[in-house]
Amino acid sequence: MSEPILMKGNEAIAEAAIRAGCKYFFGYPITPQNEIPEYMSRKLPEAGGVFIQAESEVSSINMVYGAAGAGARVMTSSSSPGISLMMEGISYIAGAELPCVIVNISRGGPGLGGIQPSQADYFQATKGGGHGDYKLIVYGPSSVQEACDLMIKAFHVADKYRNPVMILGDGMIGQMMEPVVFRDEPGDAAIPEKPWATTGNEGRQSNLITSIYLDPEVLDAHNWNLYRKYKAIEENEVMYESYHEDDSEWFLVAYGTVARICISVMEKMRKEGFKVGLIRPITLWPFPKVAFDEVAGRAKAFLCVEMSTGQMVEDVRLAVGGKAPVHFYGRTGGAVPLHSNIEKRMRDVIAGRTPVVTDYLDTTTKEVEGDETSVPAS
């Protein structure tokens, strides 16, 4: 266990990856994640690894495919537009069942969008993104420390299931500085044997890494094998945090940095006597449905807060299953939901007031409100 070090999120993520035994990094510059490749270009050679700045994200992810298929612990990082370019490759990696880690320090979209923090890539990350029936394991860290811990975990989980894993951070996670403690990591030693990897067929039968199965029967069987794997991941890998789940009636739901703002809203409102709790999904896929089952009988309403026009809220509605209304509050494009607006919104939910856009305008800022629709679940 090391002393706490004050580090920028992106650099801490890169350091965590190296400590987890990641030896190969392939990437292409894009804001706001540039400190990751920059750090890797300095530190990976020291660690006996290889850094390549590829000609595009298309190429980066295919280098990841090659290195993962060759048995290496490998990663790439990018931000939203670059991740979109990687989608074909990620689908191939999932189809060929290769372990790797992809970091998305996401920014506002669609298109070139902006470079400020956003959570608008939730659908892309959790619902496929690329073509075909596949799933990424997706982690949504809410602090620099958690990003580091999840980064290390991500490599193990990727190897365990031979599946790509995504760390879905936002620009705030990447850019802010916080103290981090690096736990002692076994590094290389923790990398399992990979007898399936392409290392040369000396003394054994040839190995093949592929995702093509032209025979419908065979491809069908392959897809159901993947399905069974995803079911096992749903059984074993769900992570979330619940706050005051035992006595709350009103629940905030948020992930990543937005969850931290919501926690302070929750704390303030509880001091004022409101029975407010909070659910923070850590795995965005598999989604922690169980957290909602646990509060099902008691919860009177949920308020999902995101830096998007409402993406995770759909999973919240599925998890709640119509047992209580699910409301939404969001800002986009780099605008961050303010504490005061979230609180106002929550007070209205509790009071049963129908929201009006201007109810949430915070006069202390120049912000313009986003979507304020409040849609009951049933």
Next chain:
Amino acid sequence: MKPVYLRPKSLTDTVTHYCPGCTHGIAHRLVAEVIDELDIQGRTIGVASVGCSVFAYNYFDVDFQQAAHGRAPAVATGIKRVHPDKVVFTYQGDGDLASIGAAEIVHAAARRENITVIFLNNAIYGMTGGQMAPTTLPGQITTTSPFGREHKTQGYPLRMSELLSAIEGAYYIARCSLHNASHIARAKRAIKQAFRNQIEGKGFSMVELLSTCPTNWRLTPVKALEWVEKHMIPVYPLGEFRVGEGE
């Protein structure tokens, strides 16, 4: 009795799916003979591309990865950087290498990746049913240039060997043809050179092989071989375009 012609050890005993008269089979055999002669079967890793040779891994008895369309040089880069002591080659068609994968091949050469590229140029998209490729000849009829490739709107053939030979990171670039026995023998020498370069750490090597697609050219196998000689070689001159530079 002494056998004079055997299946190379590095080829599997499998009937290929290639059309009768297609020279993909010859190219496979040459690569396998070279792997045998250099005694590198146990440490060779192939990368199959998307095109008629997508199932190359069924025919070569070496470790293989199947890459997305055009991305074989990037996949090979990933493999080679993990296993610098292994021999990594890609096997790509002209649609794969010269069209959708143009960026990947240019940058693999520019990075001086120490890999070997076998580039089958048959001036057409074979697998998808004979559409126009960037390498299609002027006037050539394909299913998407039904009136013949017209330069004013469809441009001119892309000469990848010439293009790549302008790149400093490229060590060896040669174009050969598979249309008759003497050229096949020459092609084998170039392929062997391209593998030897990699073993010696010289950097990026590519051998372009002018190849037939009798099915989509709508020609008999014999006429297809004649077509290579008469029509392709004038557009795609043979020879070594870059030798021993960029080390």
